[in-house]
Amino acid sequence: MDVNKVDSVKTLALVARELGRDEEWLFDIAAEMEPEDGLIWVFGPDDDGGAMAFTPDGIECLINLIAEQS
Structure with a gap:
């Protein structure tokens, strides 16, 4: 997805809740992005x-980073 064509984003707090993860831990993981x-x-x-x-692509990237940490 082209970053210039993003029509919505989700905050870290919402993504953490949706993924069932700790917000501070996700913040540290996302710092690489x-x-x-x-x-x-x-x-x-x-x-x-x-x-x-995060954009929808950003959430996918974050999920991939989480998988690398596991």
Whole structure:
């Protein structure tokens, strides 16, 4: 999926809940990812560090990284 044609993303918290994984552990795993892998940062007016979010391809990439860790 072309990153410029993404119409929705899921936050790290939502992906962690859907995968039944610890959010902090997933954050550490996802730290290896780049925007080309489907990882983006979402910022709002009160966000100091932003929220990690994933495109559908990013979720697939994250699942593959999880499999490599197991």
